[in-house]
Amino acid sequence: MSAPRHKKETIWTTLAWVLNIAGLGGIAIVAVAYLALQPVSAASQPISTAALPATYTPDPNSLLDLPTVTPNPRSTLIVVQTPTPFVLAGGTRPLVIGYSVSGRPIEVYTFGNGEKQRMIVAGIHGGYEWNTIALADELIIHIYENPNIIPSDVTLYILRNLNPDGDARDHGYDGRVNDHGVDLNRNFPTNWSAEWDRDGCWDYGPTTGGTGPGSEPETRTLMGFLQTHKIEALISYHSAALGVFPGGEPWEKSSIQFAKELADATDYSFPPLDTGCTFTGTLADYAVELGATSVDMELSTHTNTDFKKNLKALDVLLNWKK
Numbered sequence: 551m552s553a554p555r556h557k558k559e560t561i562w563t564t565l566a567w568v569l570n571i572a573g574l575g576g577i578a579i580v581a582v583a584y585l586a587l588q589p590v591s592a593a594s595q596p597i598s599t600a601a602l603p604a605t606y607t608p609d610p611n612s613l614l615d616l617p618t619v620t621p622n623p624r625s626t627l628i629v630v631q632t633p634t635p636f637v638l639a640g641g642t643r644p645l646v647i648g649y650s651v652s653g654r655p656i657e658v659y660t661f662g663n664g665e666k667q668r669m670i671v672a673g674i675h676g677g678y679e680w681n682t683i684a685l686a687d688e689l690i691i692h693i694y695e696n697p698n699i700i701p702s703d704v705t706l707y708i709l710r711n712l713n714p715d716g717d718a719r720d721h722g723y724d725g726r727v728n729d730h731g732v733d734l735n736r737n738f739p740t741n742w743s744a745e746w747d748r749d750g751c752w753d754y755g756p757t758t759g760g761t762g763p764g765s766e767p768e769t770r771t772l773m774g775f776l777q778t779h780k781i782e783a784l785i786s787y788h789s790a791a792l793g794v795f796p797g798g799e800p801w802e803k804s805s806i807q808f809a810k811e812l813a814d815a816t817d818y819s820f821p822p823l824d825t826g827c828t829f830t831g832t833l834a835d836y837a838v839e840l841g842a843t844s845v846d847m848e849l850s851t852h853t854n855t856d857f858k859k860n861l862k863a864l865d866v867l868l869n870w871k872k
């Protein structure tokens with residue numbers, strides 16, 4: 551298999567060159583070139599993240615002992631639809647903290663450098679909730695243009711799209727899961743379950759919690775980030791319409807207060823609508839387990855970003871005190 555490896559090395563050398571002279575917009579060009587050189591069978595195989603030029607690598611010793619994931623029939627690597635990671639004026643680029651099943655980058659933008667760390671995560675449900683990714687991008691541009699809104703004692707991280715493969719696959723029901731068919735917001739290790747009673751839960755297509763807690767590369771990427779940062783407060787964005795869900799099972803006290811303040815600022819519902827669904831393996835519950843104040847917050851619809859409301863939510867997040 552030395553020939554394919556040689557090809558990969560050539561491509562990544564090219565990638566580094568294009569990044570230098572053309573910015574991240576070059577990724578799309580390189581991705582097409584890369585795909586053209588791949589054997590047909592490669593489209594059904596996840597790319598080893600070890601072969602990719604990660605700029606951030608979680609400490610493997612701090613992660614759980616995780617099961618090996620199996621190749622999948624859903625691979626979207628041949629569909630290059632994900633919006634090219636955008637580069638802000640002045641060349642500000644995101645930190646790539648890991649890669650999806652099909653090799654798409656998972657990006658974090660960082661604002662400020664204070665000791666109080668806050669985080670926004672969008673796109674965990676991929677293209678089904680693509681408007682959360684659009685909101686994250688609007689917030690990123692807004693903060694870039696108005697850096698003074700970040701208090702001097704705060705660092706804000708925005709992970710704009712945790713499920714880029716789902717976003718590339720479909721902006722509808724089929725875009726919800728990752729390229730292993732896993733619902734990433736059921737894959738975190740807290741209260742994890744492979745299956746769950748679908749009464750009152752999302753049931754528009756097949757989903758699972760994965761082959762084990764944190765079985766998915768997207769999940770492990772974010773777990774590694776959370777385990778190596780001290781995030782005090784986190785908003786995990788979803789859509790649509792159910793309200794604001796505090797993390798924790800039962801709901802953790804400071805997360806309830808955070809949810810109430812966010813609901814007051816945005817007019818999203820608190821308490822959230824109880825559909826009877828039992829939520830397993832969620833990011834918000836995992837973040838609480840790590841000591842963060844955390845919520846799942848739903849935009850009003852599947853199409854709007856509710857930008858003005860979420861500027862108010864951003865203010866609550868940035869100024870949150872436990």
Ligand SMILES: [Zn+2]
Binds near residue numbers: 674675679735789
């Ligand atoms: Zn969701």
